[in-house]
Amino acid sequence: MSDLVEFAKRYAEAWSSHNPESVAAFFAENASLTVNGGPPTPALEVARGFMRDFPEMTVTFDKLDQREDRTAFQWTLTGTHAGTGNHVRISGYELWKINNEGLIAESKGHFDAADYERQLGKRGDG
Numbered sequence: 001m002s003d004l005v006e007f008a009k010r011y012a013e014a015w016s017s018h019n020p021e022s023v024a025a026f027f028a029e030n031a032s033l034t035v036n037g038g039p040p041t042p043a044l045e046v047a048r049g050f051m052r053d054f055p056e057m058t059v060t061f062d063k064l065d066q067r068e069d070r071t072a073f074q075w076t077l078t079g080t081h082a083g084t085g086n087h088v089r090i091s092g093y094e095l096w097k098i099n100n101e102g103l104i105a106e107s108k109g110h111f112d113a114a115d116y117e118r119q120l121g122k123r124g125d126g
Contacts, residue, residue, distance in 0.1 A: 007102070008061045008073050015059035015077075020047035028103040033094070035109045043107070054079035054088070062091065070095045077111075081120055088119045 007026070014022035024044040027033070032040030050057065057079030065072040076091040092111025099105040 008064055012059045012061035018051055020044050023047035026104055028099050028105045031105050033107045036113050084120050090116050
């Protein structure tokens with residue numbers, strides 16, 4: 001588990017690096033990331049989208065939990081949305097399936113989409 005904790009810390013740092021390739025490096029070659037039940041998408045594309053929308057975002061690693069054969073990476077994202085100028089703070093988790101090489105083979109991300117949309121729609125310091 002200590003190896004996974006270090007992996008999770010580095011993964012959060014990659015999301016905060018503003019370099020989508022850094023995030024993609026944590027994923028196996030044909031791995032995908034789904035967000036809130038959406039279609040499986042290459043991690044590089046997901047990272048590019050969030051980094052475009054939140055050019056100064058910070059992702060923090062909150063904790064890890066084992067859930068059957070998956071690892072739940074719990075995180076918090078904070079940043080100012082490029083389109084609305086609104087500050088967003090949202091927490092969520094990714095359910096990882098780690099392969100034999102120690103990379104993410106599959107990740108299913110979840111966060112409160114209604115709260116996220118509400119924060120994007122607010123005016124002021126949010």
